[in-house]
Amino acid sequence: MKSILPKIVATTVVAFSFSFSAVAQETDKRISQKSLSENGEPSLITFNEKSTYKGSDYEKVFKEQLALKDNQSFAKVKSESDREGFTHEKFQLYEQGIKVEFANYTLHSKNGKLESMNGEFYKIVNAKIKPSLSAQEAFNRAVAHTGAKKYLWDSPQDAAAMDYKKPKGELVFLPDMENQGVERITDKVRLAYKFDIYATNPLSRGDLYIDAVTGQALFYNATIKHLGENSHGKSKAAVKDNSSNSKMAIVSANAATRYSGTQTIETTLSGSSYILLDGTRGGGIQTYNSSRTATYPTTNFTDADNNWTAAEYNNTNKDNGALDAHWGAEMTYDYWSTVHGRNSFDNAGAKIKSYVHYNLIAAGYPDNNNAFWNGSVMTYGDGSGTGGFDILTAMDVAGHEIGHAVCTYTANLAYQKESGAMNEGFSDIWGACIEYRAAPTKGTWLVGEDIERRSGHAALRSMSDPNSEGQPDTYGGTYWKNVNCTPTNSNDYCGVHTNSGVLNHWFYILSVGKSGTNDIGSVYNVTGITIDKAAKIAYRLESVYLTANSTFANARTSGIQSAIDLYGAGSAEVIATTNAFYAVGVGAAYVGSGDTTPPSAPASLAASGTTGTTTNLTWTASTDNVAVTGYDVYQGTTLKGTATTTNYTVTGLTALTAYTFSVKAKDAAGNVSAASNTVNVTTLAAGVTYCASKGNSTADEKIGKVVFGTINNTSTGTAGYENFTAISSNAAQGTAYTITITPSWTATVYTEGYAVFIDYNQDGDFSDAGETVWTKATSKTTPVTGTITIPATATLGTTRLRVSMKYNGIPTSCEAFSYGQVEDYSVNITASGPVAITELVADASAVSSEFAIYPNPADKELNVSSLGKTGSTFKIINTLGQQVGSGQLSDNPIDVSKLNAGIYVIELNSGQKRVTKKFIKK
Structure with missing residues (x-):
């Protein structure tokens, strides 16, 4: 684990369709892909058929591709060949003859031709090579910093068994380890002594770097790798x-x-x-x-x-x-x-x-x-x-x-932050692979299940469900440990045993496949390629491409390249590798030209929390053969916005106006799904904000159930206030309704008082006459019932219904009380009785021809004429009795373009006469 984030910093200059966003046009036509590390230096370069580089051209390659300076040099430290016919030559960087720690670069050749190169490189400026401390002085600082009671060099027999000798100190340049993973402007290095310190009480072993100028302890790279963080007579013969x-x-x-x-x-x-x-x-x-x-x-x-x-x-x-x-x-x-x-x-x-x-x-x-x-x-x-x-x-x-x-x-991943998390992750991966091969009946995807004896735990870790044992399954998601810290043993070197869950889950998904939505809202669908193929990709990733300070972003780049090496560009294995990283929150989904399958349509679109200007939309995630990358939200036929998760807040709406919304899913290849179901929303009056009211404790009693009209809600919530405004019922003017409230007691039955409030005039409070619609004196009765009659003067449309239960008293509308609970619902006030589809005249003496509406059917505008318009108002009501529009009449036509097609009633009111007429919206 080596980066700082949870953002993933990685830049790619030239990208294939499977890879990353292009940020600049590479001028070297021999290069097909170049990925940059956090310090802006190349971490991976792949070459195309135009390249004439040979594997033996390493001096030329380093000069041209890394701009190697005269005071820098690379020395070959290892050469290996693999079963795929590649030769991998690893080189160590030296600055003015001094080794730059972790700065290794590897050239990958096939049939003598250089195919790619990758590693860590640092452009070092003005580095001082003369130490102020002697090696012995630095060693004394290292021992003092460690502070152990005993060291292995004190026990010659044990030291010999470990082939260990008291360290003398190696002078090296150490890169800036504290800021690994964040964008660095310079390639800062420190001249340091490196000591392999093996303490036996308390036990520890690791490479400790002491600043050769100041004597400061710069970095500790733990050698002893434990199974887990704080995992909780003589033998025979x-x-x-x-x-x-x-x-x-x-x-x-x-x-x-x-x-x-x-x-x-x-x-x-x-x-x-x-x-x-x-x-x-x-x-x-x-x-x-x-x-x-x-x-x-x-x-x-x-x-x-x-x-x-x-x-x-x-x-x-x-x-x-x-x-x-x-x-x-x-x-x-x-x-x-x-x-x-x-x-x-x-x-x-x-x-x-x-x-x-x-x-x-x-x-x-x-x-x-x-x-x-x-x-x-x-x-x-x-x-x-x-x-x-x-x-x-x-x-x-x-x-x-x-x-x-x-x-x-192989990779020698530094034991801290992201690189350390991957170090732990790879060990879990190999434990699973070995167990799968030698003992396939065991729990392959559980780590340490055989030894587990803790109550409530199936194993130490789970690769299939990391969250079940407190690990993240998504980069930056639930349980992710912030790696912007100073690594110490007490913080598990910034969470190496925790954040390893991300790599574990990547390998599990790559092996067996999985679909779902991760913690950052990315919807994925990965087809598994078997554990055997996944292991080959993981091994090549670790043994060929990763370097000491690699991040998860580097692992994605190199993992994809490993899959290409093994199975070919555009293969099912490359697609799965890419999308498995996408599934755990690392990088984008695979983009391939051959994908023509659209995602499934989003389902169960619903609206809640509607105000005068906003509404909240939620839906069920779509699935795709590769991955869903986002959703388009439509207001009617107009694109309103986009979302990467399964929710979206629509803003900028007009009060007391009807809207229709739908959602479509899209994937990385540009395929778009069919539309979801539509949802109709009518905004509230402008500026409606309600006072707060709640019970401070529901430990002894709360509201268990509310029934009113079509509201029939059993509540399990334990907050003192519950917002159920997404649950609503129609209520007609002049009609009586029964309300039933069932209290819920934890143990002792207490006396409770009740009150119900409805904001009839939709002005944002419950203080107007008649808006306290029902109360009940304190009692132990369960359930309690009452009758509420909606007044004929109630404003049509959606408003707030508040239900309160208070211990030993009748609550008021804006009260915070000691014990009990408050729940808010929505109620849609409708005109009394069903809406007729014939012309209605409220005043028998009025002549309907005094009002004329045209055109009828209407498309975008509806004109109203005659009967002096000054002071006249109008309301538009749908066939459900919902008010969907209102305003003051003028010489201008009424805008009905946002109404859905159907039959509506317009109520025209001059103050003395009220006439209701029907019209049809095309």
């Missing part, structure tokens, strides 16, 4: 390893493991006993017994007949956990060898050593609920059982920890 002095034979054996049943393992006959040493894989796999000490002795687990049974090893010491550790290390080696062609974690046959029964408490930890890779060996705690973990030797734990070693020898 423990003997010293005398294998080097004994005649040895490698044989197969049955082992009754603790977590995976009886499995075949390789052991070695040493003298008269068999030990957990496999000499058939690489440089060997050996499992030792730390015997509940915080040391690394050469003490073996032994068996007399090479039949490692449960009767012997399933004991109170949990010795059968050592069999899991041994078998897990063997299966991990086999996975890397068979699937990825890798010879142990370093690709050079390194021996895999595991130490079981390590005492973390003696090493300064609060409990034994952890396992870790310490930079040299695997180390397993015994766990604490109930409330924590069982012995931590499960297969996916072994795969996870050895995966950290693989990362060290």
